[in-house]
Amino acid sequence: MPHLPSGPARVHARGWGWRHAGRKAFAVSGVDLDIAPGERVLLLGASGAGKSTLLHALAGVLGAAEEGEEQGELTVDGVPAPAARGRAGLVLQDPDGQIAMARVGDEVAFGCENLAVPRDEIWPRVHRALDDVGLDVPIDRSTAALSGGQKQRLALACILAMAPGLVLLDEPTANLDPEGVEEVREAVRRSVDRTGATLVVVEHRVSVWAELVDRVVVLSGEGGLLADGSPERVLGDADVRRRLAAAGVWVPGWHPLTGELTPSALRDTSSQDDDPQAELLSAQGLAVGRSPKTPPVVGGIDLVLRAGRAASVTGPNGAGKSTLALTLAGLLPAVGGRLEALPALARGAGTSPHRWRSSELVSRIGTVFQEPEHQFLTPRVLDELEFGPRRVARRPEKEVRALVDGLLERLRLERLAEANPFTLSGGEKRRLSVATMLATDPSLLVLDEPTFGQDALTWAELVRLLAELLEQGTSLLAVTHDEDFTNALSDTVYRVDGGRAARVEAVA
Incomplete structure (x- = not known):
């Protein structure tokens, strides 16, 4: 391994850009940027503006010449x-894309x-790294058994343990519960305070x-930078705020649906109790787990999903939300x-969705996985x-074309x-999934973290589209930490x- 400097790293870019092989347009272009050693930078931009591409380039893992075309200097x-x-x-x-080892402790030690x-x-x-990120699991725990949020914490622990001079984080809190978001942010703060890393x-x-x-x-989606400065200057200037929005x-302080800080619900659900919709799926005393041979992770679940209604499933990472979904x-x-x-959903296919043929399932229940790549089938x-x-x-x-x-x-x-679907940004992959x-056109949509990676405009368009589906009678169930999404759409x-699922509120 060549000798590398120690301490915080310096970054320099002049006219830098990258075009992925097979794409006509550059993913990012015209970037002029200097980051001083020890500086702490929040990199923003619309979904698809090239943020992840720039991070991959800084890490030196963007690819060889046959994988794309580079401009300028980085x-x-x-x-x-x-x-x-x-x-x-x-x-x-x-985080699945960077886990290499079978056990948690070995994964952190690997780097x-x-x-x-x-x-x-x-x-x-x-x-120390596992403690910093709040991943309270045995070091011999299987990495495959971790939830999506736990895998995010693990990936961060791996990086912090290496004590790099340049720490690059791509949506590190996107799938975390609110407590986890604070823990991870504070873990990053402690690490960069201790090491001085950029x-x-x-x-x-x-x-x-x-x-x-x-x-x-x-980053500007048209190339170059849209804004650059202190948080106070960039986020406090009215003209800049309007351009960013x-x-x-x-x-x-600005919400994409209303322009207000706290929007009201997108849908009026106040009269829905007086106008019951068809019942689609019913659970009574339901217990769920990854295998019938292991103890349930959540039990005692009673719920009914109805046409034209939306329900959100919340709770801490690792509690069993995705398993329930x-x-x-x-x-x-x-x-x-x-x-x-129930008959309105089954339409003659039987009462157990798990026993339906794949063609019967996909036309009745559509599932959006937490990891979008897990459902892509084609190269375009x-x-x-x-x-x-x-x-x-x-x-x-x-x-089909329309x-x-x-x-x-x-x-x-x-x-x-x-x-190729696998070359899209995280937010673009989520929208495609x-x-x-x-x-x-399923009767029931089950969505696991549907708003992951979305900028404000694509978030709003996705929410409006789902609201239209609800009005047409589709039922939604979303596993989400996104309170704005829940407030905009969910009835329940x-x-x-703690191994239980309880209805905690009806959203007005």
Whole structure:
């Protein structure tokens, strides 16, 4: 391994840009940027503006020449970023993409071992990093058994244990519960305070990080920078705030649906109790788990999902929310109690969704996984959207084209129709995963963190689209930590915690 400098890293970019192979447009271009050693930067921009691409480039993992075209200059400590590998630690948007080991402790130790950290230093670093991020699990816990939020904490612990000179975080709190968001932010604060490392963090929700950073840099979707300065100057200037809001940045004190800080519900649900909708799915004493051979993770679940109604499932990371959602979606068998598809949903397919054929399931219940990549099947965005209505629903070609074109436009994916789904940004992948399910026109949509990675404009468009589906009679169940999403759409909230799920409030 070449000798690398120690201490905080310096970043320099001049006219830098990158175009992914197979794309006509550059993912990011015209970036002029200098980041001083020890500086703490919040990197903002619309979904698809190139934030993740820039972080990958700084980490030296963007790819070789055959994987894309580079413009301009990008250096870390005065050398091209690929030559400075080891100086930067990157937490990816998708933590699954960077987990290599089978056990938690080994995963955190892995990076330190690759950096030749002395053996007697490694395990103290492992335990300190796990404590810092609040991942309270045994070090021999299987990494595959962790929830999405726990995997995010693990990925951050791995980076912090390596003590890099440049810490790069891509949406590090996106799938965390509110308590977890604070824990992770404070873990990052403690780490950079202790090491003096340079920090660049990408996050759509500005308020989480504004008080920790020295500087806010906003990428323009048209190339270059939209804004650059202190948090007070960038977020406090009225003209700049308007430009940022128009570009889709989550500006504190402004909401994309109403322009107000705290919007009212998007839908009027006040009279719905007087106008009952058809019951679709009923659970009585339901117990759920990843396998019938292991103890349930959540039990005693009683709920009814109705046409035209939306329910949110909340609770801490690792409590079993995704397991409950997958069971209600028919993708996991119930491990106890009763789960029954009622006639308005079953439509002759039987009362147990888990026993339905795949063609029966996808046309009745659409599932959006927490990790979008887990449901992509084809090499093109366009093919991905056409797959369900053409091969499952057997819709006429003219109908398929109209449906797909409408979804591409509504969810701002038109320019990506020919792109490989796996090359999209995190927010674009999420919108595509939602769109693929909408294309099959199911009666019930089960969504796991549906607003992950969205800028303010794409968030608002997605929420409006789901509200329209509710008005048309579709039922929604969303696992989410997004309070704005719940306030805008949900009639009912179920909290999963301590092995139980309880209805905690009706949203007015």
